[in-house]
Amino acid sequence: MRDVYAIGIGITSFTRLEFPLSEIAAYPVMMALKDAGIKEIDHLYVANMGGARVNHQTGLASAVVDTLSLTPAGAEVIENGPASGASAIKQGFLAVASGMHDVVAVTGAERMREVNSIEATEFVATLTHPLAEYIYGVTLPSLAGMFTRAYMEKYGVTSRHLAMVAVKNQNNALLNEFAHIHQAITVEGILDSPEALTNNPFIADPLRFFDCCPVSDGGASVILATREVAEKTGRPLVRLAGIGQATDTHCVHEREEPTDLLAVRRAAAQSFKMAGVGPLDVGVAELHDAFTILEIVESEEVGFFKKGEGHLALERGETQIGGKIPINPSGGLKGRGHPVGATGVAQAYEIVLQLRGEAGKRQVADPKIGFTCNFGGFGNNVVCLTFAREN
Amino acid sequence: MRDVYAIGIGITSFTRLEFPLSEIAAYPVMMALKDAGIKEIDHLYVANMGGARVNHQTGLASAVVDTLSLTPAGAEVIENGPASGASAIKQGFLAVASGMHDVVAVTGAERMREVNSIEATEFVATLTHPLAEYIYGVTLPSLAGMFTRAYMEKYGVTSRHLAMVAVKNQNNALLNEFAHIHQAITVEGILDSPEALTNNPFIADPLRFFDCCPVSDGGASVILATREVAEKTGRPLVRLAGIGQATDTHCVHEREEPTDLLAVRRAAAQSFKMAGVGPLDVGVAELHDAFTILEIVESEEVGFFKKGEGHLALERGETQIGGKIPINPSGGLKGRGHPVGATGVAQAYEIVLQLRGEAGKRQVADPKIGFTCNFGGFGNNVVCLTFAREN
Numbered sequence: 001m002r003d004v005y006a007i008g009i010g011i012t013s014f015t016r017l018e019f020p021l022s023e024i025a026a027y028p029v030m031m032a033l034k035d036a037g038i039k040e041i042d043h044l045y046v047a048n049m050g051g052a053r054v055n056h057q058t059g060l061a062s063a064v065v066d067t068l069s070l071t072p073a074g075a076e077v078i079e080n081g082p083a084s085g086a087s088a089i090k091q092g093f094l095a096v097a098s099g100m101h102d103v104v105a106v107t108g109a110e111r112m113r114e115v116n117s118i119e120a121t122e123f124v125a126t127l128t129h130p131l132a133e134y135i136y137g138v139t140l141p142s143l144a145g146m147f148t149r150a151y152m153e154k155y156g157v158t159s160r161h162l163a164m165v166a167v168k169n170q171n172n173a174l175l176n177e178f179a180h181i182h183q184a185i186t187v188e189g190i191l192d193s194p195e196a197l198t199n200n201p202f203i204a205d206p207l208r209f210f211d212c213c214p215v216s217d218g219g220a221s222v223i224l225a226t227r228e229v230a231e232k233t234g235r236p237l238v239r240l241a242g243i244g245q246a247t248d249t250h251c252v253h254e255r256e257e258p259t260d261l262l263a264v265r266r267a268a269a270q271s272f273k274m275a276g277v278g279p280l281d282v283g284v285a286e287l288h289d290a291f292t293i294l295e296i297v298e299s300e301e302v303g304f305f306k307k308g309e310g311h312l313a314l315e316r317g318e319t320q321i322g323g324k325i326p327i328n329p330s331g332g333l334k335g336r337g338h339p340v341g342a343t344g345v346a347q348a349y350e351i352v353l354q355l356r357g358e359a360g361k362r363q364v365a366d367p368k369i370g371f372t373c374n375f376g377g378f379g380n381n382v383v384c385l386t387f388a389r390e391n
Numbered sequence: 392m393r394d395v396y397a398i399g400i401g402i403t404s405f406t407r408l409e410f411p412l413s414e415i416a417a418y419p420v421m422m423a424l425k426d427a428g429i430k431e432i433d434h435l436y437v438a439n440m441g442g443a444r445v446n447h448q449t450g451l452a453s454a455v456v457d458t459l460s461l462t463p464a465g466a467e468v469i470e471n472g473p474a475s476g477a478s479a480i481k482q483g484f485l486a487v488a489s490g491m492h493d494v495v496a497v498t499g500a501e502r503m504r505e506v507n508s509i510e511a512t513e514f515v516a517t518l519t520h521p522l523a524e525y526i527y528g529v530t531l532p533s534l535a536g537m538f539t540r541a542y543m544e545k546y547g548v549t550s551r552h553l554a555m556v557a558v559k560n561q562n563n564a565l566l567n568e569f570a571h572i573h574q575a576i577t578v579e580g581i582l583d584s585p586e587a588l589t590n591n592p593f594i595a596d597p598l599r600f601f602d603c604c605p606v607s608d609g610g611a612s613v614i615l616a617t618r619e620v621a622e623k624t625g626r627p628l629v630r631l632a633g634i635g636q637a638t639d640t641h642c643v644h645e646r647e648e649p650t651d652l653l654a655v656r657r658a659a660a661q662s663f664k665m666a667g668v669g670p671l672d673v674g675v676a677e678l679h680d681a682f683t684i685l686e687i688v689e690s691e692e693v694g695f696f697k698k699g700e701g702h703l704a705l706e707r708g709e710t711q712i713g714g715k716i717p718i719n720p721s722g723g724l725k726g727r728g729h730p731v732g733a734t735g736v737a738q739a740y741e742i743v744l745q746l747r748g749e750a751g752k753r754q755v756a757d758p759k760i761g762f763t764c765n766f767g768g769f770g771n772n773v774v775c776l777t778f779a780r781e782n
Binding site: 001021055058059071073076087094100128245263380 | 392411441442443444446447448450452453454458463464465467468469475478481485488489490491515517518522637640642653658771772774
């Protein structure tokens with residue numbers, strides 16, 4: 001297998017974007033090509049979940065190639081629910097590692113604000129089991145709510161811990177010009193103030209408004225290439241060193257221990273093994289905080305903290321920028337936003353930026369190893385990536 | 392790059408199937424695993440275009456893994472319009488060739504008859520350009536009609552040539568138990584009989600009913616693996632020897648010569664080059680005859696016949712089973728049917744069957760090299776595969 005490097009990155013603002021989906025997908029590729037100092041690619045992967053349903057657009061990958069005048073490069077759309085982004089990066093890795101292509105662009109994009117929040121929630125619910133969950137009205141917030149209640153009872157996590165994740169990530173997002181949410185909040189403000197029940201209503205008890213990520217438009221891109229191409233860029237060498245992926249039962253209620261996220265555990269372990277590092281070597285991580293509880297649980301399952309102790313590490317400030325293991329310096333899904341297909345690529349964008357030392361006000365102190373966890377379904381299909389700075 | 396072999400194949404009937412999409416995708420994988428004599432896979436790729444829109448199902452790949460109890464194998468949906476199937480096979484190839492995985496299942500599935508023909512046509516039109524084609528009501532049949540008229544005027548193709556493709560492929564389909572259309576037709580019957588205008592009405596002049604493939608449900612699967620795994624099966628060794636892919640302008644009207652299919656030409660040339668063979672080495676081919684004209688034009692662009700002479704070779708019977716280069720012995724999209732995401736995988740199914748000598752009544756005489764052309768968009772993104780029998 002050939003080594004594969006992330007040689008260029010690009011991103012759009014994550015907000016409401018009044019551009020067609022194909023342009024939201026294309027724009028960050030232009031930025032990433034400029035960042036890498038190259039003009040041509042061999043192949044393109046586009047991560048997207050909602051094009052056919054929400055935007056009446058299929059064949060999106062061919063449309064993006066055309067928009068960028070990159071024909072005759074081949075292209076595909078990769079869909080793995082909310083983990084589409086990391087799955088597309090995996091395909092890009094395989095294309096370069098195999099020797100088939102030397103330079104591959106990966107872009108993730110979603111244009112979800114074309115529909116309202118209820119329709120967006122309904123759309124995302126199409127990733128649940130068609131016969132055992134979807135037809136009964138199960139949504140992702142409802143699954144997350146039940147999961148959160150069970151976790152609180154078992155491990156002593158409280159609403160204040162959940163709020164701490166929201167506060168940390170929204171504060172980090174204040175330092176990210178591309179983030180969807182630019183709103184400073186405090187634990188007291190969203191939990192204890194007289195307005196809390198109005199401004200932070202319950203969405204799926206015990207999850208409240210500020211525990212859920214927003215519905216966003218946006219795109220992000222990473223260019224992957226061989227070492228030979230990477231060296232020519234003269235930029236810091238960031239290698240995609242490890243990839244892990246695992247599925248779990250499609251129905252959450254079929255899991256032996258419903259508070260475990262086995263697919264996260266397996267995908268992370270695989271990714272670290274391939275990279276030849278351990279979780280404690282990680283200097284910066286982007287975890288999939290579609291709901292605040294997920295950041296806490298993932299921080300345990302990937303091995304940063306012991307099972308059931310993620311909320312204690314959070315309390316101690318260990319996941320802050322400047323802490324032992326900074327999590328979601330970008331703002332995460334909670335603060336940066338969650339255009340579904342773009343999220344996994346945006347996580348990689350942040351890690352490459354951090355490993356290069358180019359993250360400005362939110363720069364983590366000199367990380368060598370970066371890690372992303374992109375969570376498909378409700379932990380049905382998880383992809384974890386490990387990046388390593390080499391010079 | 393490691394060599395990659397097709398070690399198992401499976402297919403459903405292509406017709407109206409009253410099963411959920413996830414089961415249509417899963418069933419042929421079961422058949423293919425049985426065919427290969429194995430029970431486990433490392434990864435799954437699912438080719439599908441309409442799940443989110445037509446079937447309210449996303450995260451389909453995770454659902455299929457779960458249906459087959461193949462967790463924790465990772466999985467993704469691959470979408471490249473009507474060429475999703477061959478694109479998914481390409482991803483499977485890369486996963487094995489790179490050394491990442493040893494055994495990968497690829498399945499293609501579509502459940503289109505959930506909606507009526509008009510809605511299905513509207514859905515397929517979502518692969519046209521969103522701003523320059525789709526919003527003006529352009530559909531695939533309308534693009535194909537204009538293309539056909541131009542081709543007839545330039546190269547002397549007549550309605551009788553188009554009908555000959557339909558007759559050949561529907562007759563071949565009579566020999567395929569899994570084919571959607573089991574109806575014997577003749578050129579005279581569909582063109583000259585008093586009932587022809589009623590039974591074979593114009594869809595998009597000059598294309599008539601029998602020039603268009605049906606709207607089908609169905610699934611097909613191919614298992615790809617290393618040579619080491621392939622040898623253990625004790626079955627004929629069929630290697631996936633060549634892959635080519637190319638895009639063209641998204642808008643058909645932007646092409647310099649609108650009667651050329653440059654992406655077909657480029658993808659075929661790449662595929663042959665990688666396999667180290669030429670078009671005249673091919674013993675059996677499956678071309679993408681969504682409209683009868685496409686089989687004629689593709690047979691030229693891939694190099695079987697000179698440009699503008701495909702209809703003459705057809706007239707001479709060279710593309711019949713038993714002819715110089717048998718095309719679509721399975722019945723093609725016209726006869727076997729066209730469940731969009733399944734088609735490219737079904738083409739590979741037929742080629743593997745033929746190269747093994749297991750195609751029964753429609754067996755082509757001892758082919759050593761087989762070829763597929765899977766046509767995405769209206770030639771926007773084409774994937775060609777070359778298979779070689781090694782023993």
